[in-house]
Amino acid sequence: MLINLSDVLSDQHKTVDETVPLTMDKICLQSGEYPVVSSEPVHVRAEHIKGKELLINADTALTVLIPCDRCLEEVRYDFVLNCTRHVDLGLSDAELTEELDESNFIDGYHLDVDKMLFHEILSEWPEKVLCREDCKGLCRVCGRNLNTGSCDCEDPGLDPRMSVVRDLFKNFKEV
Numbered sequence: 001m002l003i004n005l006s007d008v009l010s011d012q013h014k015t016v017d018e019t020v021p022l023t024m025d026k027i028c029l030q031s032g033e034y035p036v037v038s039s040e041p042v043h044v045r046a047e048h049i050k051g052k053e054l055l056i057n058a059d060t061a062l063t064v065l066i067p068c069d070r071c072l073e074e075v076r077y078d079f080v081l082n083c084t085r086h087v088d089l090g091l092s093d094a095e096l097t098e099e100l101d102e103s104n105f106i107d108g109y110h111l112d113v114d115k116m117l118f119h120e121i122l123s124e125w126p127e128k129v130l131c132r133e134d135c136k137g138l139c140r141v142c143g144r145n146l147n148t149g150s151c152d153c154e155d156p157g158l159d160p161r162m163s164v165v166r167d168l169f170k171n172f173k174e175v
Contacts, residue, residue, distance in 0.1 A: 001020045001021060001022070001023050001042070001112075001113045001114060002110045002111065002112055002113070003016060003018055003020065003044055003046070003110065003111040003113060004016075004109060004110060005046055005054070005106070005109050005110065005111050006109040008046050008047065008048050008054060009048070009052065009054075009089070009109060013047075013048035015045065015046065015047040015048070016044070016045070016046040016047075017043075017044075017045045018043075018044050019041045019042065019043045019044075020041060020042050020044060020113060021039075021041050021042070022036075022039040022040070022041065022042050022060055022062060022113070022114065022117070023114055024036055024039070024062075024114045024117070024118070027064055027118070027121060029122075029125075034064045034065060034066055035064070035065050036062055036063070036064055037063050037064070037065055037076065038062065038063045039060065039061070039062035039063070040060050040061045040062070041060065042058055042059070042060040042113055042117065043058065043059050043060070044056070044057070044058045044111070044113060045057045045058075046111065049086075051088075052088060052089040053086065053087065053088045053089070054086075054087045054088075054089065055084065055085075055086055055087075056084070056085045056086075056087060056111065056116070057082075057083070057084050058081070058082075058083050058113065058116060058117060058120075059081060059082040059083070060081050060117065061078065061079065061080045061081065062078075062079050062081070062121075063076050063077065063078050063079070064076075064077050064079065064121075065077075066126070066129045067129070068129060068130055068131040068135060069128050069129055069130060070130060070131075070135040070136070070137035070138070071131060071135055071136070071137050071138055071145050071146070071147055072138070072145075073131045073145070073147075075129050075130070075131050077126065077129060079121055079124060081117055081120050081121065081124070083116065083117070083120045085116065087106060089106065105119070131147070132147075135147060139151045139153055140153075141153035141154070
C-alpha cells in the first residue's frame with residue numbers, strides 16, 4: 001500500500017495520519033514462503049521534522065503460519081509491530097549507503113508501507129519455532145510425526161565412525 005507524502009514534504013508540512021490495510025498476503029524469504037493468515041489495518045503517521053527529514057511511525061499486528069522446526073506442523077506466530085523510522089530524504093545515495101539506512105521503502109513522494117513493515121518483520125523473525133515445548137519431531141527412519149504416536153522403526157543408533165567423539169564426551173563430561 002502506497003501513501004502519498006507530498007503534504008508532509010510541502011511548505012505547509014501537514015502531518016499524514018492514515019489507517020490503511022496491510023496488502024501483504026505472504027512473507028517471501030530464502031527459506032520459503034509463509035502465508036499471512038490475519039492482519040490488522042496499519043496505522044501510519046508521518047510528520048515533518050526539519051528540511052527533508054521525516055519521522056514515520058507505523059503499528060499493526062499480523063499472524064503468519066511458520067512450520068515447526070522439529071515436526072513441520074504449521075504454527076501460528078503473532079507479530080505485533082510498532083516501528084519508528086527517522087528518514088532524511090535530502091541525503092544522496094552514497095550517504096545512505098554509508099549510514100546503512102534502509103529507506104528504500106520511500107520512492108519519490110510515496111511511502112511503501114508493506115516494504116517498511118517487511119524490514120520490521122525480518123528483524124523480528126524467530127530463530128526457532130516449535131509447536132510446543134516438548135515436540136518430539138519426526139522419526140529419522142520413516143518420517144512419521146512422533147507427536148501423534150510412535151512408530152515401529154528400529155533406532156539406527158550412532159554412526160560407528162563417531163564412537164571416538166562419543167567416548168570423548170563420555171570421559172570428559174566437563175567439556
